[in-house]
Amino acid sequence: MLLEPGAAHRLQLLLTAPEGVADAAIIPLDADGFARLEAVYRLLARMYGRKIPPDSRLTHQRLRRAQLMLRAFDGRETGATHREIAQVLYNLPTMKRDEWQSASQRYAVMALLSDARKMVDGGYRALLRPRG
DSSP: OEEETTEEEOOOOSSOOOTTOOOOOOOOOSTTHHHHHHHHHHHHHHHTTOOOOOOSSOOHHHHHHHHHHHHHHHHHHTTOOHHHHHHHHHTOOOOOHHHHHTOHHHHHHHHHHHHHHHHHTTGGGGGGSOOO
């Protein structure tokens, strides 16, 4: 187990390199190969005391949206209405029905819940892939 601030990495050693021979990384050349290459680059930087580049998979905005999705999903799972979720997430005052029907936060909550459902159904793996 390799620890760094905010993360822990599990490494599987298939063979131990003889004295004086560098270790090697085996990287499958599949759709996730770019993410794996970036992870190896970050590992090398850590091993040799260089500055570890920022993880490009999750920008601050993507992380914030993922947090909102989880909070919205948790609220819905415990029986909260869309309006109640919006009031908590966006610190909204109590609204009349007509105001709520046209509120941008109503549509934002619906989008968050839709995206959260996709994440729960396996889409969370996309968070581990590079953007682009």
